[in-house]
Every structure is written in C-alpha cells, then in structure tokens.
Amino acid sequence: MADRELSVxxxxxxxxxxxxxxxxxxxxxxxxxxxxxxxxRRYKLDVLRRVSVIKAAQKMGISLQGIKGAFDSLPDAxxxxxxxxxxxxxxxxxxxxxxxxxxxxxxxxxxxxxxCGCLSMKSCPIYNPDDELAAQGPGPxxxxxxx
Amino acid sequence: MADRELSVxxxxxxxxxxxxxxxxxxxxxxxxxxxxxxxxRRYKLDVLRRVSVIKAAQKMGISLQGIKGAFDSLPDAxxxxxxxxxxxxxxxxxxxxxxxxxxxxxxxxxxxxxxCGCLSMKSCPIYNPDDELAAQGPGPxxxxxxx
DNA sequence: ACTTTACCTCAAGTTATGTTGAGGTTTTAT
DNA sequence: ATAAAACCTCAACATAACTTGAGGTAAAGT
Numbered sequence: 001m002a003d004r005e006l007s008v009x010x011x012x013x014x015x016x017x018x019x020x021x022x023x024x025x026x027x028x029x030x031x032x033x034x035x036x037x038x039x040x041r042r043y044k045l046d047v048l049r050r051v052s053v054i055k056a057a058q059k060m061g062i063s064l065q066g067i068k069g070a071f072d073s074l075p076d077a078x079x080x081x082x083x084x085x086x087x088x089x090x091x092x093x094x095x096x097x098x099x100x101x102x103x104x105x106x107x108x109x110x111x112x113x114x115x116c117g118c119l120s121m122k123s124c125p126i127y128n129p130d131d132e133l134a135a136q137g138p139g140p141x142x143x144x145x146x147x
Numbered sequence: 148m149a150d151r152e153l154s155v156x157x158x159x160x161x162x163x164x165x166x167x168x169x170x171x172x173x174x175x176x177x178x179x180x181x182x183x184x185x186x187x188r189r190y191k192l193d194v195l196r197r198v199s200v201i202k203a204a205q206k207m208g209i210s211l212q213g214i215k216g217a218f219d220s221l222p223d224a225x226x227x228x229x230x231x232x233x234x235x236x237x238x239x240x241x242x243x244x245x246x247x248x249x250x251x252x253x254x255x256x257x258x259x260x261x262x263c264g265c266l267s268m269k270s271c272p273i274y275n276p277d278d279e280l281a282a283q284g285p286g287p288x289x290x291x292x293x294x
Numbered sequence: 295a296c297t298t299t300a301c302c303t304c305a306a307g308t309t310a311t312g313t314t315g316a317g318g319t320t321t322t323a324t
Numbered sequence: 325a326t327a328a329a330a331c332c333t334c335a336a337c338a339t340a341a342c343t344t345g346a347g348g349t350a351a352a353g354t
C-alpha cells in the first residue's frame with residue numbers, strides 16, 4: 001500500500017524503538033501525530049527522520065530537551081527540507097567537536113594526573129579543566145559544569 | 148593538627164563534593180571509612196584520591212558501577228600506590244580513546260547523513276555504526292549497545 | 295463472526311546519581 | 325556550661341528517559 005501515513009507500530013518497527021518511546025516523544029513535543037476514526041495515532045513519513053535524528057543526537061550525548069530545542073528551530077509550517085536539517089547538523093557538529101576536544105584533553109591529562117598528587121588539588125588539570133563547555137540546560141552526563 | 152584521619156566534612160570540602168555524596172559513595176562501596184567513639188565517619192587520606200578519581204572518571208562518562216569495577220581491581224590489603232593507579236589510568240585511557248573515536252565517526256557521518264534519506268534506513272552509518280564499543284555493564288549514556 | 299493483534303490512556307515502576315529533610319547525637323567554640 | 329556547628333540514620337524527593345501493566349477499544353485475519 002502506498003502509505004502516506006504510518007501507524008505507531010510501523011514507525012516503531014522501522015525506527016527500532018518501542019511504541020512507548022514514541023508516545024513518550026510525542027508527549028515531550030518531539031514528534032507529532034493526528035488521530036484516525038478509532039483514535040489511533042497516524043504519522044507523516046517525516047516522523048521517521050525525526051526519530052532517527054533523535055537517536056543520532058542521543059548518541060552524541062544530547063538530551064531530549066536539547067533535541068527539542070533544536071527541533072523548535074525547524075520550520076513549523078512546512079516539512080523540514082535538506083537545508084533545515086543541514087543547519088541542525090552544523091550546530092551539533094560543533095557541539096560534538098567541543099565534546100571530542102574535551103575528552104581528548106581529559107585523556108591527555110589522565111595519565112599524568114591520576115598517579116600524582118595533583119588530582120586532589122585545586123591545580124589539577126583534570127579536576128579543574130580551565131575551559132568548560134557551554135552546555136545549555138541540564139548538561140549531558142558526560143560533562144559537568146563549573147563546580 | 149597533623150591529621151592522619153579526616154572527617155566527612157573535611158573530605159567533602161577538600162574534594163568539592165557534598166557530604167551526602169560521600170555517604171552515597173560509601174554505600175555503593177566506592178570508598179570506606181571507620182567510625183570514631185561518637186559514630187562519626189573517619190577516613191584515611193587516600194580517600195581524597197579516590198574521590199578525585201571518581202570525579203575524573205565520571206567526566207569521562209564512566210558510571211559509578213564501572214568505577215567500582217575498576218576500583219575492585221585495586222589492592223585490598225595495602226593502600227594503592229602509583230603503579231596501581233597507573234594501571235587504572237591505562238585501562239580508562241583506551242576506553243576514552245574508543246569513545247573519542249566513536250564520537251569522531253559520528254561527527255564525520257553526521258552531516259552526510261542527516262540531510263539525506265539514509266538516516267532512517269538500515270544502511271545508515273550513523274544509525275548502525277558497524278563497530279560498537281565494548282562497554283561493560285549498563286553502558287554510559289553517550290553510547291548505546293547493539294540494537 | 296470471532297479471535298487475535300494492535301492500539302488507547304493513565305498510573306506506577308525502573309535505573310543512575312545524588313539531594314533534602316526530619317528527628318536526634320556529638321563536637322567544638324565561646 | 326551552653327550554644328552552635330557538624331554528624332548520624334533513614335526515608336522521601338528529584339531528573340532523565342523510558343518501560344510495564346491494567347483495563348478497555350479498534351482493526352485485521354480467517
């Protein structure tokens with residue numbers, strides 16, 4: 001069938017997530033649906049991309065809240081096109097770069113610091129990395145903010 | 148006072164964590180203490196390093212469970228020395244490297260994938276990175292396991 | 295027609311990592 | 325000696341991101 005609309009189970013299967021997760025995302029405002037006669041959810045095809053992007057962003061360490069923030073910058077009226085997604089990608093790419101950078105610094109100081117006395121001191125580079133990432137909202141688990 | 152032993156408040160202050168966190172770490176078996184006459188916790192100086200290492204490892208994205216696993220490989224009888232910590236560091240360094248690598252791959256495929264149709268397909272490199280990190284236990288937030 | 299599968303809602307449970315508060319004891323400072 | 329600061333335990337709350345289950349409806353297969 002030339003399905004222009006998808007049921008929740010179909011989306012779940014095609015995206016590799018549980019139906020409950022889709023309910024959850026909808027409740028959080030990350031995806032949208034309408035209902036059919038029998039009150040069942042129906043989705044546009046573009047929900048597949050959204051869910052996929054959610055999963056990709058999560059792998060990057062971005063919270064649902066952060067993802068929602070990014071999604072909110074997508075056009076509301078029309079279905080997001082390639083350029084819309086590219087803009088998102090760009091923003092996240094630099095976030096990823098910062099994160100990678102942070103971990104690299106952590107790695108480089110790890111060996112030097114873990115065995116010496118400095119780890120417990122104020123001066124330790126691991127303990128007090130001079131630069132913190134600018135994370136909006138409640139930061140991802142992997143980072144923490146200025147102590 | 149030449150304190151060979153520390154109170155919980157002192158450890159908290161020197162490590163920049165809350166007293167409640169120290170209670171919590173103790174309950175999870177990450178640090179140890181004994182009690183004085185009045186039932187108050189007392190710590191050896193080496194607790195400072197332990198707590199610092201906990202915090203550093205957390206920044207790397209390692210869970211408390213994972214940290215406990217690593218700590219369990221430290222000598223039980225004697226206070227861990229430089230070499231013991233160095234071994235830990237080495238293990239974590241390669242874990243960090245894998246993580247960095249993973250994020251780099253994610254970053255590199257992000258732009259190519261997010262705008263195209265592949266994200267929702269089985270073949271997408273973001274969606275199905277061919278190599279998964281070998282994470283023991285319930286993995287860190289930033290990664291997920293073979294779907 | 296009838297059964298099975300899919301779906302619905304809403305509340306409660308789960309894991310990780312702590313924090314907060316109540317009610318009570320110890321230490322420390324004055 | 326007394327008041328303040330620090331500590332104790334234990335239970336409950338907080339947040340993220342979902343999952344599970346109960347009780348009931350809709351759609352699909354035969």
